Amino acid sequence: xxxxxxIAVSFAYVALLFAVAFAAERAGNRGWLxxxxxxxxxxxxxxxxxxxxxxxxxxxxxGLEFLTIYLGPTLVFVGWYWILRKLVRIGRMQRxxxxxxxxxxxxxxxxxxxxxxxxxxxVGTTPYIALQLQSVTLSFQAFSxxxxxxxxxxxLNGTALWIAVGLAFFTILFGTRNLDTNERxxxxxxxxxxxxxxxxxxxLAVGIFVVWGIAGGLGDIAARMDASAIASQKFNGGRWVGxxxxxxxAIICLPRMFQVMVVENSDERHLKTAAWAxxxxxxxxxxxVMPIAVMGLSTLPEGSxxxxxxxxxxxxxxxxGLALFAxxxxxxxxxxxxxxxxxxxxxxxxxxxxxxxxLAYTKSNASMSGDVRRAILMTRRISIGAVLGLGYGxxxxxxxxxxxxxxxxxxxxxxxQVLPALIGGxxxxxxxxxGAVAGLIGGFTIWAYTLFLPSFGxxxxxxxxxxxxxxxxxxxxxxxxxxxxxxxxxxxHALIWSMSIxxxxxxxxxxVSFPNPMERLQGAQMVNVFEHSIAPGGWIGxxxxxxxxxxxxxxxxxxxxxxxxxxxxxxEQGKTGALPDPTPQFIxxxxxxxxxxxxxxxxxxMVSQITGGTAVSVQDLMAVADETxxxxxYSNQLEAKSQELTIIARQLGEANDKLTNxxxxxxxxxxxxxxxxxxxxxxxxxxxxxxxxxxxxGEGEITRYSSIIHDxxxxxxxxxxxxxxxxxxxxxxxxxxxxxxxxxAVLDKVTRNVNLGPDLKISRQRxxxxxxxxxxxxxxxxxxxxxxxxxxxxCIAKQPRLKIxxxxxxxMVVIDFIDNGKGIPAKxxxxxxxxxxxxxxxxxxxxxxxxxxxxxxIMERMGGSIAYLPGQGGAAFRLTMPQKxxxxxx
Amino acid sequence: xxxxxxxxxxxxxGYRLRRIVDALRFLPFLGIFFVVVPGIMLSGAVPRSLxxxxxxxxxxxxxxxxxxxxxxxxxxKRGKETEEQ
Numbered sequence: 015x016x017x018x019x020x021i022a023v024s025f026a027y028v029a030l031l032f033a034v035a036f037a038a039e040r041a042g043n044r045g046w047l048x049x050x051x052x053x054x055x056x057x058x059x060x061x062x063x064x065x066x067x068x069x070x071x072x073x074x075x076x077g078l079e080f081l082t083i084y085l086g087p088t089l090v091f092v093g094w095y096w097i098l099r100k101l102v103r104i105g106r107m108q109r110x111x112x113x114x115x116x117x118x119x120x121x122x123x124x125x126x127x128x129x130x131x132x133x134x135x136x137v138g139t140t141p142y143i144a145l146q147l148q149s150v151t152l153s154f155q156a157f158s159x160x161x162x163x164x165x166x167x168x169x170l171n172g173t174a175l176w177i178a179v180g181l182a183f184f185t186i187l188f189g190t191r192n193l194d195t196n197e198r199x200x201x202x203x204x205x206x207x208x209x210x211x212x213x214x215x216x217x218l219a220v221g222i223f224v225v226w227g228i229a230g231g232l233g234d235i236a237a238r239m240d241a242s243a244i245a246s247q248k249f250n251g252g253r254w255v256g257x258x259x260x261x262x263x264a265i266i267c268l269p270r271m272f273q274v275m276v277v278e279n280s281d282e283r284h285l286k287t288a289a290w291a292x293x294x295x296x297x298x299x300x301x302x303v304m305p306i307a308v309m310g311l312s313t314l315p316e317g318s319x320x321x322x323x324x325x326x327x328x329x330x331x332x333x334x335g336l337a338l339f340a341x342x343x344x345x346x347x348x349x350x351x352x353x354x355x356x357x358x359x360x361x362x363x364x365x366x367x368x369x370x371x372x373l374a375y376t377k378s379n380a381s382m383s384g385d386v387r388r389a390i391l392m393t394r395r396i397s398i399g400a401v402l403g404l405g406y407g408x409x410x411x412x413x414x415x416x417x418x419x420x421x422x423x424x425x426x427x428x429x430x431q432v433l434p435a436l437i438g439g440x441x442x443x444x445x446x447x448x449g450a451v452a453g454l455i456g457g458f459t460i461w462a463y464t465l466f467l468p469s470f471g472x473x474x475x476x477x478x479x480x481x482x483x484x485x486x487x488x489x490x491x492x493x494x495x496x497x498x499x500x501x502x503x504x505x506x507h508a509l510i511w512s513m514s515i516x517x518x519x520x521x522x523x524x525x526v527s528f529p530n531p532m533e534r535l536q537g538a539q540m541v542n543v544f545e546h547s548i549a550p551g552g553w554i555g556x557x558x559x560x561x562x563x564x565x566x567x568x569x570x571x572x573x574x575x576x577x578x579x580x581x582x583x584x585x586e587q588g589k590t591g592a593l594p595d596p597t598p599q600f601i602x603x604x605x606x607x608x609x610x611x612x613x614x615x616x617x618x619x620m621v622s623q624i625t626g627g628t629a630v631s632v633q634d635l636m637a638v639a640d641e642t643x644x645x646x647x648y649s650n651q652l653e654a655k656s657q658e659l660t661i662i663a664r665q666l667g668e669a670n671d672k673l674t675n676x677x678x679x680x681x682x683x684x685x686x687x688x689x690x691x692x693x694x695x696x697x698x699x700x701x702x703x704x705x706x707x708x709x710x711x712g713e714g715e716i717t718r719y720s721s722i723i724h725d726x727x728x729x730x731x732x733x734x735x736x737x738x739x740x741x742x743x744x745x746x747x748x749x750x751x752x753x754x755x756x757x758x759a760v761l762d763k764v765t766r767n768v769n770l771g772p773d774l775k776i777s778r779q780r781x782x783x784x785x786x787x788x789x790x791x792x793x794x795x796x797x798x799x800x801x802x803x804x805x806x807x808x809c810i811a812k813q814p815r816l817k818i819x820x821x822x823x824x825x826m827v828v829i830d831f832i833d834n835g836k837g838i839p840a841k842x843x844x845x846x847x848x849x850x851x852x853x854x855x856x857x858x859x860x861x862x863x864x865x866x867x868x869x870x871x872i873m874e875r876m877g878g879s880i881a882y883l884p885g886q887g888g889a890a891f892r893l894t895m896p897q898k899x900x901x902x903x904x
Numbered sequence: 905x906x907x908x909x910x911x912x913x914x915x916x917x918g919y920r921l922r923r924i925v926d927a928l929r930f931l932p933f934l935g936i937f938f939v940v941v942p943g944i945m946l947s948g949a950v951p952r953s954l955x956x957x958x959x960x961x962x963x964x965x966x967x968x969x970x971x972x973x974x975x976x977x978x979x980x981k982r983g984k985e986t987e988e989q
Contacts, residue, residue: 245953251943254944290970
């Protein structure tokens, strides 16, 4: 048996695994690849090299006790209706990616909790990976001892390193090819299934050879068994019960078991087959363990390593081919465990530790999905490398075979600490985050203190003194006899204390703490998972689904766009039609396209409604509600804006009407003003011509003509003054000087000086005459004069009267001018304060229609206003101004 | 099949299905009893015949597997029929 041949066969076998994994990835969703048999076989990652080689060693040392490692899981699977059914349903419903994810998700998506579980899983699994590396290395060594020529495997470390690197390569290649939302790896699962068959057949072949080839049949084996040294051992009931419990716990809590059982599960119904088929597999795996152990003990030389009987028995009998087969079986056991465990651990490490850190450091926007996806894959790869690196490191550190032999059970006890939080979480709605944290940390600490740290041997991590007398000589804190309870098997001792303290803390902290709403929702979702979900069948893509998806997509992103997306995907899948297979990748892409239109959560909910792969979770609903709220908010804003626009449009319409009106007024004014200017000009010209050309005009006539010319010039000047005045006021070039005066004084002065004409009578109401105001008296007088003049000119009552009322309104001083004329028609009130506005040209002579415009300008300059007061019987104007004039602006 | 033609035994079908579920639930306790109790009884003693004890456990094991297989299959079949109706 050449060692070179062994290496060549190993490589060929690995190449075969590659081919199988690759083909399975390519085949995608074909029916038989997702059969319950494949599922059952993938569960066999439970049987590691520790099982393949170690079970025989275990049996040779401790007799039938090795059975507990298989009876425990058998009991769990026989009772699948209780726990596994629920776990698998929850896993599918919540799209759980790992056991840490499940725990975190149950307790309100707490990442801290996920980190704790991940750390525990890494600590618990690393020694186990080291164990696999060791077993493969030892099996190489066993061959090299009997082989002639070729390589020598003196350097165990080197061999282990190469194996670790190779496994990391394979795992990265098939474990992180794509980022499946459901974390499923068809290729890896197929390879694992193949390895499951190889290891079972290998062990059966060795067993059959041993029983009927070396020994003389079953009777002979039974006789040898009863005669062997094992038969004289006492049966340890405590360990029997403890180990059965431990193994039952491990099948639920081991990260790799959770990975294949829950995460990789593609159809819930597969569990119904696995419920009996997996125990049957375990049964077959352990059937020949005892015979091989007994025959190894009785035929091989004293001191042979019982852990390698599976290899050394055929080798000693000269059966090179069979030994090679056995080697492949052991190799399969080790590699499948390492691959699945590192995928499971890397998922946890990258999802719960590295990604949060990455996102926190890069502060990148999570919606840049392309970048984040690449980053996730990268962290997965790094994590796989790190996990295997840790395993190798542990292998180098612990070195000796004796320390590793017990590691399997220590690992089990470590991951078992997750059990209370897990089972409590899915059966008890009252379980809370604080309970889970307390239980996990408490249980894990006790485990580390009583089992893990002492496992490095006396004088390892704990000194001999420490182990014998406890820390600082405190007797009841001895790691192997906590609270003074002595004489127990260390494993059972650690198991009892860690599990009971764990459960106690979990219960008490759950009872006293109060869960947040998310926790309570998730708790209700998981505990009552069967009431909230319809039984999802297998996620098997069908044409109907693709068509439904297309119909839906068309509705959202439009027909042509949807068709394009579908056609591109179909082409990438190598199909000629327009409908691609609804593979996870395609659905992923579609979801992303849709989420561009309707938001991620809605897109997910819509797609899963059609694919039915997962029911809508509370989280989804909450996200949908959020989005809906946002949309509602947005539409409210739009509504408000459109109302605003309506108002503005109305205002604009009004302004336009006013402008049109003004423009008409202006045109009218232009003809008016030219007329106004022309009239005095004409008389000036004609009278000056008369004065120039006519001789012999009497003295009296000269005086008369001259005064006409003078009057007309004055009129022209007044018009021009008004024009100038408004222009100055409008440009803000006017300077106002404030002086203190009472209202009454201003009015008195004005009414004394103004030309009231023959008829107009003024009556005063002097309520506010005493108010002292600080204002530009000249300008204010100008306004008042203007108003009085207007009344004189336009009030057409027979006995025109003007009532002037003074008063105060809040901070403002008010003067009302009310005449007894016919007032101003409502339609004209808007424009009387505009320039050049004149309501009619009757008796309008001498005015340019600028008076009220000038008044308004002045009042505004003073910080007040002028307004028309309707409903006073005649034309009424109100001046409003502050008691103290606003500072003049330039 | 209209309402009148439905078998009177429809009720009993549902009843039977529930009892099968009960049996499925009971199974692990049966297993625990037959695996754990002998373990405790044997505790501290040297078994008279190691091969005999071994054969006992393997026998219990295969019986458990068979019972699970039968009950699960019946459950799956009946469950499907009930759903279809």
